[in-house]
Amino acid sequence: MSDSIKSNPTRKTHSLTPENxxxxxxxxxxDVTSAKFFYLRNHFSYPSFTYQNHWLSISGLVDIPMLFSMQDIRKLPSKKIKVVLECAGNKRSLFQPKVFGEQWEKGGMSHGYWKGVSLLTLLQMTGIKKEVKEVIFESHDMGTQPSTDQPLPYSRSLPLNKAIHPDTILAYEYNNEPIPYKHGFPLRLIVPNWYGMASIKWLKHIKLADKEFGGHFQTKDYVFYPHVNNDNDSFPVTVQNVNSSIQQPTDLQILSTGKIQITGIAWTGKGYISKVEISTDGGITWSNALLKKKESYGWVSWSFEWVVWQTGEYTLLSKATDSHGRVQPESPFWNRKGYGYNATDRVSVKIE
Structure with a gap:
């Protein structure tokens, strides 16, 4: 399935080294984002290795440490799941006051089909000792600590219950093709419902541990810091917030009177999207949009027909609700690193 793109735009570049x-x-x-338009989020330059020499090791608190080749992994029972991956910094540019970091607009996210092996399948082969609390994942992605110049691999962990969920997979295909190199070829961890930092690319090693992992990208980065000058009340970034985006019309677009289709997407890290409401008067009144279908791990497309005959300037808003009763707030939860923005989406249009 390929994207139909108006005006043939390209991905917006935030940085080239690393590429974002x-x-x-x-x-x-x-409904599916082609690899050509899939967002890119990197902390370091791209790693270098070959498919033939790629092995995945599993060690730590297991009964039998094992080493898997890609051929071994491909022989195991597979599954395909439709997942939206969203950068934790998606929409960061919308925070007020402004925060440091890549100034993502609405496109730090993409959506498609991932095929691979349940991590649980491999862990059942190695065995899981009863004292295991976390599963640690290490990537070939490598840089240096800014303050010490010491090697810094991209590593993160999952609590055991999330790691052994049947839909936490080690993917080797995206949209029925091998995962593109820039998106984690040949093996990428896919963690549905969590922000994209958990879906580690270029997976190299898995380790089972009996205590919390203290790596940089676990305890320093990808943490909500609610205060400007201290780290009090901080907590980790994990499950995606309920969210929505208006795709059309675009902000500051000039339109003609008559029937106007307002379209967009909505997604959540818990349950599924149960309702999307649209306001065409800046939030005074709300009406329900038409949802295409329920998605547990993906985004749902929605539409709303707006009939407008009076010229002027209008503010359009979208607000999603999920099956757990979570509703997009009017204002975002401000935090120092700019993660998890999910305030009601808005665009301004002019009717002539």
Missing amino acids: KETPISFVQT
Whole structure:
């Protein structure tokens, strides 16, 4: 399935070294994002290795430490799941006051089919000792600590209950093709419902441990810091917030009177999207949008027909609710690193 793109836009570049680019989300017309437009989020330069020499090791608190080749992994029972991956910093540019970091707009996210092996399948082969609390994942992605110049691998962990969920998979295909190199070839961890930092690319090693992992990207980065000058009340970034985005019309677009289709997407890290409401008067009144279908791990497309005959300037808002009763707030939860923005989405249009 390919994207139908208006005006043939490209991904917006935030940086080239490392490479960070966002999906032209307002112009993606299909439900699945092609690899060509999938967002790129990197902390370091791309790693270098070959498929033939790629092995995945599993060690730590297991009964039998094992080493798996890609051929071994591909022989195991597979599953395909539709997942939206969202950078934790998606929409960071919308925070007020402004925060440091890549100024993502609405395109730090993409959506498609991932095929691979349940991590649980491999862990059942190695065995899981009863004292295990966390599963640690290490990537080939490597840089240096800014303050010490010491090697810094991209490593994170999952609590055991999330790691052994049947839909936490080690993926080797995206949209029925091998995962592109820039998106984690040949093996990527996919963690549905969590922000994208958990879905580690270029997976190299898995270790089972009996205590919490203290790596940089676990305890320093990808943490909510609610205060400007101290780390009090901080807590880790994990499950995606309920969220929505208006795709069309775009902000500051000039439109004609008559029937106007307002379209967009909504997603959540808990349950599924149960309702999307649209306001065409800046939040005074709300009406329900039409949802396409329920998605547990993906985004749901929605639409609303707006009939407007009076010229002027209008503020359009979208507000999603999920099956757990979580509702997009009017204002975001401000935090120092700019994670998890999910305030009601808004665009301004002019009717002539």
